[in-house]
Amino acid sequence: MKGTPAPTRATDALLADHKMIRKLLTDFRLDNPRFTEILKTTHRIVVGHAWFEDAIFLPAVEKDRRLARRFTQEIYEEHQDLDSLLMLLRETPRTDRETLEDYLTQFATIMETHIRKEEDALFPIAARILDDEGQNRLGEEMRSRVMESRAAGDARFTLKP
Numbered sequence: 001m002k003g004t005p006a007p008t009r010a011t012d013a014l015l016a017d018h019k020m021i022r023k024l025l026t027d028f029r030l031d032n033p034r035f036t037e038i039l040k041t042t043h044r045i046v047v048g049h050a051w052f053e054d055a056i057f058l059p060a061v062e063k064d065r066r067l068a069r070r071f072t073q074e075i076y077e078e079h080q081d082l083d084s085l086l087m088l089l090r091e092t093p094r095t096d097r098e099t100l101e102d103y104l105t106q107f108a109t110i111m112e113t114h115i116r117k118e119e120d121a122l123f124p125i126a127a128r129i130l131d132d133e134g135q136n137r138l139g140e141e142m143r144s145r146v147m148e149s150r151a152a153g154d155a156r157f158t159l160k161p
Contacts, residue, residue, distance in 0.1 A: 010057055010130070010138035011123045017049040018115045025108055030100055043086040046111070050079035052142050057126070060138055064129040067122075075122065078114045082107065 024042045032038065058072050085107040092100050130138070 008139035008143060009132070009135040010142060011126060011135060013139050013142050014049065014053070014057070014123070015119070017045060018119065020045055021049075021111065021115065025111065028104065028108065030094075030097060030104065039086070039089055043083075043090065046082055046086060050083065052145065054079060056141055056145075057138055060134065061122075061126045061129045066129060067125055071121070075114075075118070078110060078117075081110055082114065085110070 021042065024038055024045070027034065027038055028042065029035065054076055058075065061067050062069065062072050085103055089100065089103050089107065092103065094100070127135070
């Protein structure tokens with residue numbers, strides 16, 4: 001029966017993004033003929049994911065004293081670093097393979113470390129802070145924002161400085 005989709009917990013939606021990013025990283029190599037397309041897709045997903053966390057998810061959980069501001073500040077900064085590295089990858093000439101390889105290595109390392117930090121620390125803490133209703137409300141907001149951005153054709157969100 002078609003109807004309203006089942007509620008999605010915010011952390012489940014974010015974990016789905018992580019799964020997609022990890023899949024993209026398996027093909028994220030300069031020798032891949034689809035490198036440019038994979039780079040654009042990765043950038044779109046990472047920036048959208050980071051925007052949701054920065055604008056909606058983190059502010060909702062930061063209100064609780066159990067989540068140290070220093071920890072969330074580190075998450076915000078990593079989002080900026082990842083976006084910057086992806087921009088460098090997009091702007092660097094394909095002929096400058098050494099620089100591109102260095103940026104790729106940095107991006108993949110920071111991305112994987114960042115994902116582990118969220119999955120091992122941030123999401124379990126958030127699960128203790130937000131009840132099911134709060135998780136579902138944030139998950140619905142995420143789904144709504146993604147649908148709006150797709151409808152508008154604008155996948156580039158502005159990250160919090």
